[in-house]
Amino acid sequence: xxxxxxxxxxxxxxxxxxxxxxxxxxxxxxxxxxxxxxxxxxxxxxxxxxxxxxxxxxxxxxxxxxxxxxxxxxxx
Numbered sequence: 136x137x138x139x140x141x142x143x144x145x146x147x148x149x150x151x152x153x154x155x156x157x158x159x160x161x162x163x164x165x166x167x168x169x170x171x172x173x174x175x176x177x178x179x180x181x182x183x184x185x186x187x188x189x190x191x192x193x194x195x196x197x198x199x200x201x202x203x204x205x206x207x208x209x210x211x
Contacts (some may be wrong), residue, residue, distance in 0.1 A: 144174070146188050150208035151200055154180035159205070166199040167191070184211060 154160060160178035164184055167176045172190035179185070187196065193210065200207040 144188055145188060145190055147191060148184055148186050148211040149196060149200075150183055151178070151185050151209050152183060152206040152208050154178065154205060156180055162203050163200060163205055166203040167196060170177065170195050170199055183208075187193075 150164060154163060157180070160180050163178045164176040167173055167178075167185065167187060170191055172192075173187055175188035177186040185200075197207040
């Protein structure tokens with residue numbers, strides 16, 4: 136999948152390991168939503184992925200996931 140671009144938005148999907156429930160999803164989402172340029176976040180614990188809409192820097196995404204206590208496993 137990777138990044139999908141349209142005229143106004145960029146959506147990127149990242150693998151995140153260690154999420155197991157809704158609380159995990161909310162924790163990761165809150166950290167990522169606070170990043171500059173991020174307009175929307177959808178975390179899916181079952182799939183082990185996070186979908187970010189907006190211009191997110193991958194190194195900042197990695198750091199936010201790490202701060203939330205989960206493992207950043209790269210772009211999907």
